Amino acid sequence: MRKLAIGGIVIILVVIGAFAASDNVLTNNNDTTMVITYGETTYNNQQYKSIVDDYFSQNANVILENVTTEVITANEVNQISQGISNKTYDSNQIFSSALVDLNGTGNLTVNVDTSKITLVTEEMYASALNSTGINQGYVVVTSPISATGESALAGIMSCYEEATNKHIPDEVKKAANDEIYAQSEVVNSSNASPHQISGLVSEVKEEVAQNNTTDIGAIADAVEQTASNNGIELSQADIDKLAEAILQTQSVKDQANDYKNQVTNVINNGGNGFNIFNIFNF
Template identity: 50%
Template sequence: MWGKVAGVIILIIIAGGLFVPVGSITQSDSSTSIAVTYGETTYNNQNYKEIVDEYFEYNGNVKLNNANQTIITASDVNKISGDISNRTYNSNQILSCAMVDLNSNSDISVDVDTSKITTVTENMYKTALESAGITKGHVIVTSPTTATGESALSGVMKSYETATGTEIPDELKDAANNEIYTESQIVNNTNASADDIADLVSEAKEEVSKQNTTDSQTIITIINNIASNNNINISDNDANNLADSISQSQSVQDQASEYQQQISEYVDSNGAQSLFAQIWDMIQDFLNGNSSSNSNSTS
């Protein structure tokens, strides 16, 4: 059996593009780069929490045994929503949960449980996070019951802070949350889908960045041109609000670039360690599987 085990270990190492002495592999805790934030309503309900944990583990292909955990409270959300939407939430209304996995140095990917998150889409989260300088990691958003997902962005950003140990500047948080809220309002006010609006915002931000402008009237013109080209009917009020949001994002791009660099440095410095941890987990799973099959076999 051990001959087969050794062969599997060698194959795993070669598949990973590395050759290292087997004896030098030590188990490292890759889950330190995994952070989960729970809405307080979900966290305080054991059944809800189990539903969310199972979803994260299955869809993220991770184990949460030692993942960093943080609770997002109504107070946390209200600190942001109060300035943006003037909405306030009760402690029994914070359901959305988020997981961030930084065990990969690939570009950011966002997966949203569309069976539960009803308003904010993957593209909306992604463009808002990019406004905050977040371009790395795997983000998963879900909820035990239906929720808009608007409050989940706070959880996603908190997960990044927890995973990296680096706080996101408040100006970046405000810009990202304002962007999510503004997009959600425009979706409600137009004939366009959430992804159509997210694409509009992404294209507008790209053009604004090219022109390096924060002038509201210039940005409004850009927004209206893009909306017209994509057959999106957007009101003057929505265009103005969106222009303000994009202008806010543009004004904090220096800070966003700095935070992006910090995320990249963290991911790059932990990438090799994470790969070793994944290899070790594969070996452990194989060994445990063999041990289990042997103990159940009869002579």
């Protein structure tokens, strides 16, 4: 069984208002609204803060002097993490970060700094966000030190909620959270890589959606067959865990589609209802 350290799975949300869709680079234009939220551990450690600052300066084309900053505490993070890993974090465990651009009108793009984020893949984030109906925007996830990145999903969803003034239904949010957590647990309990598990889940979700099934037995069979086809060895417990997570996302697809339509309308109407400086009240 492979053990992956949780190591400070918390959120520094970065919201940048302009997205260069042609090459997925965020630019610092005059009309751009920028916010960086630092986890308190990173903010209080100059070395960690410099690592994060340098990463976004180099990879997101951010001029830090023009960015408004906020700090998120362990107490705020624990309100999020309880819904995913059921873990409680101390004030010295707040590290991982997510950059979110809500103004991009293209497809959802997720970039993960794999040198720091050890578990949750780009595909995992994209799959879970799509399960909520989020299919637009630009997301970057990083951390000053190694972290799994599990809790970042909840923070990203909160960012979409507050910025669009549209609440993701609780059942939809729970399904997306559980999808990330189920995949992380299966990675920890099997010999499969995160990319293998995220690819498997995406493939099965597509098959389940095409067949429009909510039969847990049929979904479990699809997980088992897809794993076999891809040379992935899973225990029955792992198969059942993934099947249950996929069933949840399939069961709330109508609510997710409704949320997607609401977000699309907000974005297409020029961001009506956006209040970028209030998005971190979670």
